[in-house]
Amino acid sequence: MAVAAAVLTVSALPGGTASASGPSGHGRNVGALPEIKATARPGAAAVDLSPAQRRQFLGRAAKAAADTARALRLGPKEKLVPKDVVKDADGTVHTRYERTYAGLPVIGGDLVVHQRAGGARSVTYASTAALSLPTTSAKVPAATARKSALSTAAAKGTRRAGARTAPRQVVWMTGGRPRLAWETVVTGVQQDGSPSERHVVTDAASGATLDNAEHVESAEGDSLYSGKVTIGSTLQADGSYALIDPAHGGHRTLDSTVDSNGVLFTDDDDVWGDGTAANPQTAAVDAAYGAQTTWDFYRDRFGRNGIADDGRGSYSRVHYEQQQGVPLANANWQDSCFCMSYGDGADGKHPVTSLDIAAHEMTHGVTSATAGLGDFGESPALNEAVSDMMAAAVEFYANNPNDVPDYTMAELDDLHGDGKPIRYMDLPSKAGISSVGYAPLDYWTPQARTDEPHMAAGIGDHFFYLLAEGSGQKTINGVAYDSPTYDGLPVAGIGLTDAAAVMYRALTVYMTSTTDYAAARTATLQSAADLYGAQSDAYEAVANAWAGVNVGARYVDHIAVQPLPTEPVATGQPVSRQITASSSRPGPVTYSAKGLPLGLTISRTTGLISGTPDRAGDFSSVVSIADAAGDVRRIAFTWTALASGGHYFVNPTTTVIPQFGVIESPMVVHGRPGKAPADLKVGVDIEHEFSNAMVIDLIAPDGTVVPVKAWGPWVLTPELHATYTVDASAVQATGTWKLRVTDGTPGFYDLDPGHLLRWSMTF
Incomplete structure (x- = not known):
């Protein structure tokens, strides 16, 4: 599935755009680097808004919504509805809006307006597509x-x-x-x-x-008690006590043993539970403790006043069963009831009430109230990963000796009967095949777009561990970790506190309902730039942690380079290959190269490699990028130039085929006087989920269209490698030919772009 990535129209990011490629030797264990000390920039942190102040900001935004929509050049049928607001210490206000069209809610149309102090405005969009419909009358009842x-x-x-x-x-609008x-x-x-x-x-x-x-957001778990703790309760008029926590928004803890809706826990002496699963109150203690600790974490670290930042407490249901007596084996968060529900494990004897599970579920509520990470593409996986990240951060914040902080989920859980955690953040694949038949992903691959969210969350979990602690072997609180990276290069961590700060700001200020991993990289880089500066080591550490899980480019000597487009070139065929690099230091970068295929040159200012190769062979090439500070990064590779001419002509340049799009790839034919043959051979190599849905035509130098391949048949065909024979005897052979590929997949499918890998003609 293709995901509409959040587009930042804020100031240009030195990190460039995110990509998902890396060297083939990925996954190697690498050494540990010293932790980076991130120095916070003044003015970037969010200030604590009281409920009244928050309502005031949202009220102003609602009154100005029509003017804001006009300023953003939204259509006349579009309206903005304020959802959330964040104010920075420097006066910048970030207002999150939902959108409607002709009065209808727009799913995937949310946006965030960043109003800087002094008047500068920028916007983060869930989708930048034009919002227009031919009709709002449904054909389907x-x-x-x-x-x-x-x-x-x-x-x-x-x-x-x-x-x-x-x-x-x-x-x-998602997609x-x-x-x-x-x-x-x-x-x-x-x-x-x-x-x-x-x-x-x-x-x-x-x-x-x-x-x-x-x-209903769920996480697996088992009973993991936190020892003797202090929890909030309220004295009732009859002299009994109820598990209502007045210091945390009136959070209530309910017993679902009799009624699935829950009955408030009460007690005569205000002493709750006995540390055993046999006592129903014990699970209630863990749930109440988890709720208050997570609330305190968000308040103390980020100034957040509860899950929705409005001072309102949620409630927790323990020993949860459906009304028909179906037991809940794990735990979940529900937006509709603004509550957590905790079951008693697969065997009905192990309450799923550990601190990290409580923090995980409450963070789903925070995500829903802010970015609203949706149900499409990689967003659900990112949603799960953010909950895992903050669950780890809450454990370290609590530092409870009965639940030693670590980078695993439900580490004392025995849900699978093996005594192991259900998720490992340093190397997610250590968890093995899950009960749903998937293994967690350590690194980004296209599989992440369609994988089960808890499994694809491994990418985000791994990124967060690398950002917090760095790569390589280390022991933390008695637990041994050994985290590899996709590209085999080491990553330096910035510490858990700063890693959580980067993620929280990205979640609450820059992410939207359609954010995928590439867009999360962009959001966290902007967050790091806000908090620590775009020239900081912390900024580069964020980029390098993402590169460690195969999302985006890595900084080496302060310079990041997108993967080089170094597939073969061909003699006699014009070449246009873009090298894209950036520096975390001020000023532009410049480009130079040695050993390029003969006939090619590189632009010093733009990095565009162009020309026409005039000799076949393998060329030992080196591209160098220098920044204004004097840093230089050199990348060496072998570049092959294929022979193209005589009877055989080839264009080996990869071209992206956008969904529902049309591309034309040129090829110059020379030295072939007269007409083309009646049995011209056209070789085509395409990768696409439905390669058979591609319609292929050959366009002769005089514009004549020669059909090569018709649409279909409609079956899954991830690759197409075929040679077609066409009659081109009516046109001249010499000149520029084009292969036209039209994506013919049906409109109701949202697929990844395909690629024309190469094509050839044999006369």
Whole structure:
């Protein structure tokens, strides 16, 4: 699935754009580097807004929403609805908006306006696509969408599925192309006993399912008690005590043993639990302790006043079962009730109430109240990863001797019967194959877009560990870690406190509902630039931690270089290859090269390699990039120039095929007088999830179109390597030919771009 990455229109980032490539020898163990000491910049941290101040800011934003929409050049049918606000110490205000179109909610249309002190404004968009629909009248009736949604939910394992309310009409903008749609919320029970709130989005024109996502955020766990702790309670009028925490927004802890909705825990002597699972109050103690500790962490570190930053407490249900007696094996967060639910484990005897699980679930609530990371592409995985990151940060903040802080999830859990944690942040794949049949990902691959979110969260978990602690072997609180990197190069950490600060600011200020890992890199770099400066070691450490998990370019000698486009070139064929680099130091970078294929040169100022190779062979090439501070980075590689001419002509340059797009790749034919043959051989190499859906034509030098391949058949064909024979005898052979590739995948699919790898003609 293609994800519309958040686009930052803020000041240019020295780190450049994110990519997802790296050397083939990835995953090597690397040595540890000394920790980087990050020095915070004054004015960048968020200030603590009281509930009244927050309401005042949001009220002003609501009154000015129409003017803001006009200033952003939104369409006449678009409106902005303020959702959240963050104010920095330097006066900058970041206001998060949801969007509507003709009165309809826009899913994937959220944005953040960054109003700098002094008047400068910039915007982070979930999607930059133009928002326009030919009609808001649905061809597919609501009843049809509801029936389809119920069927889809049942197929995904939702038991006792039913629509909580009638489908609502929305604009689906996730994926970059707005469509009129129906959103149906299907409720029921998941396979593990968790409540189910599955949001199914149905195309209102075609009836196709556009999205199908579970909104009850869950994490696996087991009983892990925190020893003797102090928790908040309230004296009742009858002299008893209730587990209502007045110091943390009135958080309540409920017993779901009798009623799944929960009954408030009460006690006569205000002494709760006995440290054993047999006592129902023990799990309540852990849940209440987890809620208050997580609240305190967000308050003390970031000035956040509760999950939604409005002073409102959530509630926790322990020993949770569905009304029909289906036990909950793990734990979850639900936006609809603003609450956490904790089950008693797979065997019904191990309450899932550990501190890191509580922090994980409450962070889902924070994410929902801020970035709103959605259900599309990599966003759900990033959502899970952020919860793991903050769960680790809460453990280290609490520093409870009964739950020694570490970089694992539910480390004393025995859910799988092996006594091991369920997730490892230093090397996620150590967890092995999960109960859902997947293994956690250590590094970014295209699989992350479609993998189960808890497994794809391994990428973010690994990034955070590298950012906090760095690569290589080390022992922390008695636990041994050994974290490798994708490119085999070491990464220096900046410490857990600063790593959490970077992530929190990125989450609350720059991420949106469609943020994927590449966009998360951009958001965290901007966050690091705000907090520590764009020329700081901490800024480079963020980029290098992402490079360590195969997201984006790494800084070496303060210079980052995007992967070089060094696939073979061909003699007689014009070349245009862009080298893209940046420096964390002020000023421009300059480019030079030695040993390029003969006939090619590089622009000193732009890094564009151009020309026409005139000799075949392997060339030992070196590209050098220098910044204004005098730093130089050199990259050596072998560049092959293929022979192209005579009877065989080839263009080996890779060209991206955008979804629903059309590309034309040129090839110069020379030394072939007269007409082209009636049996011209056209060789094509394409990679695409549905290569068979590509329509291929040959365009002769005089503009004549010669069909090469028609559409279909419609089956999964990830690669196409074929030679076609066409009759080109009506046109002259000499001149510039073009291969035209048209993406013919149906409009209701959201797929990754394909690639024309190379093509050839044999006369």
